[in-house]
Amino acid sequence: MSPVSSPTRVIRIGSRKSQLALVQTYWVQEQLQKAHPDIHFEVHTMSTHGDKVLDVALAKIGDKGLFTKELEVGMLNQEIDFAVHSLKDLPTRLPEGLMLGAVSERENPADALVLHEKHAGKQIDTLPEGAVIGTSSLRRLAQLRHHFPHLSFKDVRGNLNTRLAKLDAGEYDALILAVAGLERLGMADRVHQVLPSEISLHAVGQGALGIECRSGDSEVLSVIRAIEHLPTTRRCLAERAFLRSLEGGCQVPIGVNTVLEGDSLILTGVVASLDGKTVVKDQVSGPAEDPETLGNTLAARLREQGAQEILNSIFQEVGRA
Structure with a gap:
């Protein structure tokens, strides 16, 4: 009689459905699969509230778990074992029963200036008065208004491709985006200027991935340690x-x-x-x-x-x- 092989351990990874979220999650899946070939890692996608409400400024719809709550419910309900987040989206106070289990090596955390083609060659300090800058971040807005009060600022929502399409269509003269997100999506060529920290200090956790899991889940914690930096x-x-x-x-x-x-x-x-x-x-x-x-x-x-x-x-x- 042939021996009965033990079933492969399956660990379920939660992710948002956006292109950037999936790129990040598949990278985590690949790294963990290399480190733990005896485990099968499945990706489960969910839409969060922040993904669904795209016609209202982020600051006006609240930010407590805007891009994380549905994934957190999935963990607490045992539907997924851990979730991959852009760490800047993960609230600093997590729901009872959940914890920040691991943080990946950080990409460039700086903000980037992305220009409409008519401004090619310019930098943020050489844009003309009244140039319309798109950003959905109050952090970026406040700092840039301080340094460049002659520029105009307009909210922009949607995923990265949607925002870039609005820029290219002429709705904006420039966008301020995260360098890390552009690089992860293979769009580093869209970065016209990396803003120095003297102009724009970055968001908390920007450029890093945060792995959120159930508190005290020793198995998952030992598994995700492979990408801890x-x-x-x-x-x-x-x-x-x-x-x-x-x-x-x-x-x-x-x-x-x-x-x-x-x-x-x-x-x-x-x-x-x-x-x-x-x-x-x-x-x-x-x-x-x-x-x-x-x-x-x-x-x-x-x-x-x-x-x-x-x-x-x-x-x-x-x-x-």
Whole structure:
């Protein structure tokens, strides 16, 4: 009698249906499949609230789990085992029973200027007065208004291809997008300028992937450890602690930048008013092995300088809109 082979272990990965989300999820699937050839990884896709509501500015429809809630319900209901997120979309406070299990190596976290062809060769500081810049991010909006008050800004929604089509059709003179997303979709040639951090501090977690799973799921945690990148994890934990301490969601004008130098981590943060006229910015450094303390320290320092008053004003303004 031939021996009975044991069934292959199946682990189900949750993903949004957007092109970028799937590219990211299939990359995670490929890396894990290489690391664990004895396990079969299945991708299960879901549409989130943020994917369905495309005619309203992100700040006006709320941001708590905008691109994550349906995937989180799937995990809690045992329909999927973990979910792949762009870490910048993952709230800093997760539902009970879920945790951030792993963070992948970060791609370039900077923002990119993408131009209509009629402005080829220009950079953001040489665009003409009144040029229309498309962005759905209050963080980008506030910082760019501060540096370039002569430019006009207009909300833009939809996936990356939809946004680029609107730009190419002439609805915008330029877009501000994440370098990492363009690179992951093979569109690095659309980047006309990588915005320096002096102009635009990036979003918390931007450029990294976050793997969310059920708390205490030791099997899944051991499996996803294969893509864990400790330097990125430390940088992102500092950023997320900074954001969490300021009680800011994804759609608030809070920007960050983190640099590892040996065993030290340097964290820069900014909070800006929507009109760009009031900006609070500072920097702290400390042991990289204690990133969350660093994030909390910077948040306290910015709060002392007026950051909380800026955020309270924004919450009231967005709430009235």
